[in-house]
Structure formats: structure tokens, C-alpha cells
Amino acid sequence: MKTRKKLIGIAIVLVAVIGFAFAPIQKITVKGSDTMVIVAQKWAEVYMKKNPNISIQVTGGGSGVGISALINGSTDICNASRQMKRSEIDKLKGRYNTLGVEIPCAKDGITIYLNSNNKVSELTLKQLGDIYTGKITNWKQVGGADADIKLYGRENSSGTYVFFKENVVKADYAPSCQTLPGTGAVVNAVKKDKNGIGYGGAAYAEGIKICKVKKDAKSPAYEANAQTIAKNQYPISRYLYMYVRNKPTGAMKAYIDWILGPEGQKLVVETGYFPVK
Amino acid sequence: MLSGVLLIGAPSFSQSVTDTLKERVDELKDRLNGIDERVLTNESDLFKLNKIKISGYIQAQYDYFENRLSYPSNSFQVRRTRVKFQYEPADGVKFVVQPELGPGGFELKDAYAVANAPWLKNVELWMGKFNRPNYEVEYSSSSREVPERSRIIKALYPGERAIGAKLEYSPKLIPLKVQVALLNGNDGLTFKDASGNNMNTAQNVTNKDYDNFKDLMGRITYSLNLGAGVGLDFGFNGYLGQLKATSTTTIKGDYTLDKSDVKVGDALKRNWLGAEFQLYADVLGGMSIKGEYMFGQNALPGYITSSSTTTSTTSLNATADTLTISNITTKDNSQKPNQINKFSGGYVYLVKNIGKKNQFALRYDFYDPNTQISKNDIGVKKYETTLDDKKVNLTTVYSASDAQTIKVVSGDITNATKIKATSGVSDIAYNTLTLAWNYYLNDNIRFTLAYEMPMNEKTNAVDSKGNYLVYDKGTVNGITKYNYYNDVFSQNTFTLRVQAKF
Numbered sequence: 001m002k003t004r005k006k007l008i009g010i011a012i013v014l015v016a017v018i019g020f021a022f023a024p025i026q027k028i029t030v031k032g033s034d035t036m037v038i039v040a041q042k043w044a045e046v047y048m049k050k051n052p053n054i055s056i057q058v059t060g061g062g063s064g065v066g067i068s069a070l071i072n073g074s075t076d077i078c079n080a081s082r083q084m085k086r087s088e089i090d091k092l093k094g095r096y097n098t099l100g101v102e103i104p105c106a107k108d109g110i111t112i113y114l115n116s117n118n119k120v121s122e123l124t125l126k127q128l129g130d131i132y133t134g135k136i137t138n139w140k141q142v143g144g145a146d147a148d149i150k151l152y153g154r155e156n157s158s159g160t161y162v163f164f165k166e167n168v169v170k171a172d173y174a175p176s177c178q179t180l181p182g183t184g185a186v187v188n189a190v191k192k193d194k195n196g197i198g199y200g201g202a203a204y205a206e207g208i209k210i211c212k213v214k215k216d217a218k219s220p221a222y223e224a225n226a227q228t229i230a231k232n233q234y235p236i237s238r239y240l241y242m243y244v245r246n247k248p249t250g251a252m253k254a255y256i257d258w259i260l261g262p263e264g265q266k267l268v269v270e271t272g273y274f275p276v277k
Numbered sequence: 278m279l280s281g282v283l284l285i286g287a288p289s290f291s292q293s294v295t296d297t298l299k300e301r302v303d304e305l306k307d308r309l310n311g312i313d314e315r316v317l318t319n320e321s322d323l324f325k326l327n328k329i330k331i332s333g334y335i336q337a338q339y340d341y342f343e344n345r346l347s348y349p350s351n352s353f354q355v356r357r358t359r360v361k362f363q364y365e366p367a368d369g370v371k372f373v374v375q376p377e378l379g380p381g382g383f384e385l386k387d388a389y390a391v392a393n394a395p396w397l398k399n400v401e402l403w404m405g406k407f408n409r410p411n412y413e414v415e416y417s418s419s420s421r422e423v424p425e426r427s428r429i430i431k432a433l434y435p436g437e438r439a440i441g442a443k444l445e446y447s448p449k450l451i452p453l454k455v456q457v458a459l460l461n462g463n464d465g466l467t468f469k470d471a472s473g474n475n476m477n478t479a480q481n482v483t484n485k486d487y488d489n490f491k492d493l494m495g496r497i498t499y500s501l502n503l504g505a506g507v508g509l510d511f512g513f514n515g516y517l518g519q520l521k522a523t524s525t526t527t528i529k530g531d532y533t534l535d536k537s538d539v540k541v542g543d544a545l546k547r548n549w550l551g552a553e554f555q556l557y558a559d560v561l562g563g564m565s566i567k568g569e570y571m572f573g574q575n576a577l578p579g580y581i582t583s584s585s586t587t588t589s590t591t592s593l594n595a596t597a598d599t600l601t602i603s604n605i606t607t608k609d610n611s612q613k614p615n616q617i618n619k620f621s622g623g624y625v626y627l628v629k630n631i632g633k634k635n636q637f638a639l640r641y642d643f644y645d646p647n648t649q650i651s652k653n654d655i656g657v658k659k660y661e662t663t664l665d666d667k668k669v670n671l672t673t674v675y676s677a678s679d680a681q682t683i684k685v686v687s688g689d690i691t692n693a694t695k696i697k698a699t700s701g702v703s704d705i706a707y708n709t710l711t712l713a714w715n716y717y718l719n720d721n722i723r724f725t726l727a728y729e730m731p732m733n734e735k736t737n738a739v740d741s742k743g744n745y746l747v748y749d750k751g752t753v754n755g756i757t758k759y760n761y762y763n764d765v766f767s768q769n770t771f772t773l774r775v776q777a778k779f
Contacts, residue, residue, distance in 0.1 A: 072720035073633055073717070073719070073720055074720070086447070086452065086500075093508075093555075093557055093565070094416070094417075094420045095420070096562075096563040096630055097557055097563030097564055097565040097628050097629070097630050098506065098557060098559050098562075098563035098630075099502065099506060099507075099508040099557055099559075101506065101559070166449075172367070172368050245563070245633075246506075246559050246562055246563065247506055247559050
């Protein structure tokens with residue numbers, strides 16, 4: 001009798017083990033912000049190692065592309081370095097009858113990239129706006145060398161493009177501003193161009209000079225770091241977001257909770273961004 | 278000596294290699310510059326092309342109509358074929374053209390320009406032909422959860438679009454939207470004369486503006502995020518308009534006299550107010566409850582008709598030995614009076630998303646086109662009177678020829694103008710229930726299964742012989758058929774639609 005019970009027990013365990021071994025892999029797609037793509041890939045890699053039955057696919061393309069994918073159903077999670085526009089929420093309402101769920105997952109300071117040889121080390125918000133609208137065209141106007149300023153920026157599907165435009169430029173970008181497909185491309189361009197200026201997420205600032213930013217001429221200049229971001233001193237700081245269509249449940253909720261937890265936030269810091277809290 | 282020669286030769290050899298390399302590098306640099314230029318040109322062209330957006334959708338469907346008074350009772354049709362071209366040459370400037378390319382022919386649905394001056398920031402100016410500012414009108418047919426708009430919206434805003442100018446204000450920091458439009462006002466309306474021709478024409482073009490009156494339309498909406506996935510959009514709208522009177526008498530909705538001294542061309546006012554809401558909640562997936570209610574006064578221009586017949590007769594009175602020759606024209610004038618009447622109506626939607634691909638929708642809409650008359654008065658109430666007196670304008674000329682008198686009577690007789698309007702089908706109120714199931718194969722393809730059930734108001738109005746006065750009539754396969762309004766008769770429609778969107 002005891003032997004029989006043992007055998008039944010072993011059989012149940014075996015079936016369960018085999019069953020779980022063949023448990024369907026749950027797939028989560030993540031699309032959107034190029035600013036967030038590095039940290040999103042790190043999140044996915046680490047999480048999938050700990051949860052082998054979860055498959056997470058991460059692609060960039062820009063916040064606008066991610067939001068469109070969320071609306072048309074081709075992604076589960078959208079990464080965005082800007083908030084959704086009213087017109088985008090209206091489309092989500094029309095298709096899914098929801099407002100969407102906004103989940104701030106990290107903080108970023110939009111960093112101003114200068115070439116390492118550029119004499120300029122700090123700029124006010126107004127100067128940045130005037131540079132990017134084409135009102136200031138020569139570095140000597142802001143204390144630099146007598147050379148034309150070369151503008152590098154992002155395409156209009158980028159959340160960084162939108163955020164920078166709404167909060168710093170506050171008008172149309174100068175027609176001479178070269179649009180590049182990703183923050184990495186902006187950094188590379190500025191690295192090679194001694195008269196170049198670019199902007200993008202803090203995590204990409206390598207091999208270039210970081211320009212300090214002042215709110216106005218009388219304020220102190222700050223570099224984007226954990227302290228200045230946490231104290232709201234750095235003038236161009238923003239949240240980075242994840243958006244989902246409905247309240248997350250199941251595997252997606254577990255993943256998002258992990259991202260917002262200590263392990264996920266540690267990866268945020270390691271990538272060069274700042275924790276959400 | 279040899280080493281000397283070699284020593285002398287070595288620098289010149291390395292110089293020539295350097296020169297060759299330099300030449301090669303320069304050549305490659307020139308080629309790269311050339312490629313750079315071409316890439317820049319292509320980028321510039323691509324940048325311009327990226328400003329043009331083309332989108333559209335096709336809706337093909339099968340309909341089955343219950344109790345239809347025309348043939349056929351079921352058919353396939355291409356309900357809508359729209360292609361929208363949008364060009365944004367600069368931030369804040371947009372041109373849109375959207376033709377409808379249906380089997381019935383070509384129609385321009387939208388054609389407008391939008392401008393947003395930088396110094397005005399959150400204000401846009403629209404000019405051209407665009408959707409009237411109303412929730413259900415502006416909600417695209419490709420997104421709408423049921424096949425057709427509600428009865429009241431189709432009645433008040435036929436064709437959805439109007440020609441005019443519109444200002445839209447949407448501040449960035451407040452979830453508010455204000456729309457004010459100045460429109461021609463006669464867009465899409467149909468008012469027929471005695472022969473059934475649409476009087477809403479000018480220079481033989483239907484819907485072309487034909488008077489100096491312009492209509493004003495306004496809408497204000499606000500969005501609230503109530504937290505926990507609940508959002509509420511609500512707003513108010515209003516319409517101030519007028520149509521041209523085409524008859525000299527105006528009656529009210531209860532078929533009593535309003536004015537008898539109207540001049541053709543005077544204004545017939547049509548004004549209404551509305552309130553709307555859309556509630557969104559994340560309850561096991563998305564769900565919304567949306568509704569609108571409108572009430573006010575609508576107007577329908579009348580018409581004037583005249584006809585004349587000339588009768589020629591010859592008669593002999595043998596006793597009086599008189600030959601009478603008469604040539605008399607009889608003129609008849611009649612008018613259908615203009616009408617202004619109160620109306621009310623609205624709709625409520627319940628939409629529930631089930632997973633990513635399925636969606637259930639239910640809509641209840643109600644419309645009473647004339648709240649001043651109801652039930653058994655419909656068909657009975659009428660306005661009937663005459664204007665002027667009968668005018669006789671005859672001349673008699675006598676002449677004699679030998680033994681006979683010849684009397685020639687000529688001229689015209691104008692009968693008193695008859696003015697008549699009778700209540701009927703156009704005053705019947707409707708409540709309609711529509712059920713629909715949508716399946717989204719992907720973002721481009723959607724299947725819809727819908728069943729629309731209109732329920733008409735009843736009237737037992739009969740004539741002196743006991744025949745029902747209010748009915749629809751049609752001919753099916755040579756047989757005349759009637760749907761009487763003494764009961765709710767089935768006018769249901771089953772629709773199976775496939776929509777392809779790009």
C-alpha cells in the first residue's frame with residue numbers, strides 16, 4: 001500500500017515536472033523609446049534569465065512608434081520618453097475604450113552633448129532654445145570659438161525630440177538641424193564634429209563633453225546626475241514611462257513590478273539613468 | 278655606387294608611392310563627397326515625401342432588410358471607400374482631401390486646410406469642407422462600433438460635412454477643447470418641392486449655398502481623469518442657424534399658424550442645444566458608456582406651386598340663336614407652408630472590449646422629430662386654409678353675322694390659393710436598438726455583425742372609411758405593399774461587414 005502511494009506520488013511529481021518543462025513560453029513585446037532601449041534590453045535579459053518561461057522582445061524606433069504600436073495592438077508594453085499626447089489617448093479610447101495606464105519607471109536628465117574640444121561648458125535654457133531655433137548660429141555668441149554651430153537632433157517620432165521641443169526650444173527647430181535616427185547617432189555625430197551640439201538621454205553620454213545647464217543667467221549651472229535630478233535642480237529632467245493598454249495582470253504585471261522593484265531600478269542606475277523614486 | 282644609386286632612388290620612390298596614395302585618397306574623398314551630396318538630396322526628397330500621409334478604408338457588407346418596401350430585400354454593397362490625403366508642409370499647417378470613391382460615383386467628403394499660427398499656439402483655423410463639430414459626427418465611421426450613426430445625428434447633420442470656417446482651441450495644460458464654426462448651413466439637407474425635386478440647389482448644384490444666412494455651431498468639451506483607469510469626457514454644444522423660407526405661410530409643429538405674412542427669403546430659425554458625455558473604465562478590459570441628448574427647433578421650408586389649364590369650347594344655343602366661343606385659362610396656386618417644430622433625441626452606447634480582438638456594442642437611440650404632436654394626432658392634425666379670393670378676369674365680345682349672334686368669352690380665372698399641410702410619417706418618433714459584435718483580425722481588418730431594430734411610434738388615425746392614414750408604400754415585384762403605422766412593424770436590418778483599413 002505504502003509502495004503504491006509512493007509510486008502514485010512519484011508519478012504525479014514526474015507529470016508536474018514534465019508539464020512545467022513544457023509550460024508554454026509567455027511572450028511580452030516591448031517597443032518604443034530609443035532613449036530607453038538599452039535599459040529595456042538589460043531588464044529583459046536579466047528577467048528572462050530568472051524566468052525562463054517568459055520571452056521578452058525589445059525594439060526601439062522612438063516613443064511615437066511605440067505609442068502607435070500600443071494603439072494598433074502590435075506591442076504589449078510601450079516605452080516612451082514623453083507622455084502620451086491627447087490625440088494618442090483619444091485613439092486608444094476609440095480602439096480599446098481605455099485611457100491606457102501610464103507607469104513612470106525611471107528618471108532622465110536630457111543631456112546636452114558637446115564635442116570634447118568645445119570651449120563652451122555651460123548654457124542657459126534660453127541660449128539652448130535660441131541655438132536650436134537658429135537665432136544663435138555661432139559659438140562665439142555663447143563664449144566659444146568663432147565657428148558656425150552644427151545642430152544635431154532626433155526625428156519627430158522621438159519622445160526626446162518632442163520633450164526637448166516643448167520644454168527647451170518652444171518653437172520650430174531650425175531647418176539646418178540634422179535629424180538622426182537614435183541618440184547613439186547623435187552622440188557619434190557630435191564626437192566627430194568639433195562644432196556640433198546634440199541632446200539625448202544621460203545614459204548615452206560617452207566620448208563627448210557634457211554641457212552644464214542653467215535655468216537662467218543668474219542661476220547656477222548643473223550637470224545631470226542622481227543628486228541634481230532628485231532635487232529637481234537640473235532644468236531638463238523628465239520621467240521615462242512604460243504604457244500599457246489595460247491594468248497589467250499575470251506575467252506582464254509580474255515583469256512591471258520587478259522593473260519598479262529594487263532589481264529593476266538597480267539596472268536603471270547601472271545604465272546611466274536615475275531611479276523613479 | 279649601387280648603394281648610392283639606391284640611396285638616391287629610395288626617397289623618390291617613396292615620394293611617388295606617397296603621391297599615388299594621396300591621389301587615391303583624394304579621389305576617394307571626392308567620391309565620398311559626391312555620395313554625401315546624393316544622400317543629402319535623397320534625404321531632402323524623402324523628408325518632403327514623409328510629409329504626405331495617405332490612409333483610408335473600405336467597407337463591404339451584406340445587408341438583409343426585413344419588411345422592405347423596395348426590391349431587393351437583401352444585397353451586397355460597398356458602403357464606403359475612402360482615401361484620405363494629408364499633407365503637412367510645416368508644423369501647424371495641414372491640407373486634407375478625402376474623396377469617397379463608391380460605385381455610386383465620386384464625392385468629395387473632406388477638403389480643408391488647417392493653419393496654426395505660432396503666435397496663436399493652441400488655436401487652429403480650419404477652412405473648407407469638414408466634419409461638423411459633434412462627437413458622433415467626428416467619430417470616424419471606420420472606428421464606430423455599430424454600422425451607422427444614430428437617427429438624430431443623421432437627421433440634423435446629413436452627410437456629416439459642412440462648408441465653412443472653424444476655430445479650434447485646445448490649451449496644452451488644460452484638457453479642454455473649444456470649437457466654433459461658421460457654416461453655409463444648408464449642407465446635405467433635402468427639402469422637396471411638389472414634384473419631388475430637391476430645392477436645396479443653386480445654379481443646378483445640389484447643396485451649393487443659396488442664401489445669405491450663415492449658421493453658427495459651437496462645442497466645448499472637457500476631459501477628467503478620475504483615477505483607477507476611469508476617465509470622463511463631457512461637454513455641451515449648440516447650433517444657431519436659419520434656412521430660407523420658400524413659402525409665404527409658416528406653421529408650427531402642432532399644425533397651427535405661426536405667421537401668414539412671411540416673405541420668400543425670410544429666415545426660418547433652427548436652433549438647438551446638446552449635452553454629451555463619454556465615460557471610460559478599465560473593467561476587465563476596456564469599457565465605455567457614451568451618450569448625447571439634443572433638443573431645440575428645426576425648420577423645413579415649404580413650396581409654392583402654380584398650374585394653369587386653358588379650356589376652349591364652342592357651344593350653340595339654338596333658341597337664342599347664339600354661338601358661344603370661349604377660351605378660358607384657369608389658374609390654381611397652392612402652397613405647402615414652411616414649418617418650424619420642436620424636436621428632441623439622443624443616444625446611449627455601451628461598448629465592451631473583450632481581450633484584444635473582440636468587442637461588443639449596444640446602442641439605444643431615440644429621436645422625436647416633432648414633439649408638438651404625437652400618437653393618434655399624427656395623420657389627423659393638418660393645416661388647411663385659402664389665401665385671397667377667387668379672381669375672375671373675363672371679357673365678352675359680341676358680334677353678329679347675319680342671322681346669328683357670336684359671343685366670344687376669353688380671359689382667366691384665378692382660384693383662391695390653397696395652403697395645406699398634413700401630419701404624417703415625417704412626424705413619427707423612433708426608438709432604435711442596435712447590437713453589434715466586432716472582431717479585429719488585426720489593426721487593418723475588422724469584421725462586424727450587427728442587428729438594428731428600429732421601433733416606430735404608433736398612430737391609429739383613420740379616414741372616414743376606416744383606412745389608416747399614416748403608412749409607407751412601395752412596390753415589390755409589381756405588387757403594391759404597405760407598412761401601416763398603427764403598430765410597430767419590423768424594419769430590422771442585419772448587417773455583416775468587412776472593413777479593411779490602411
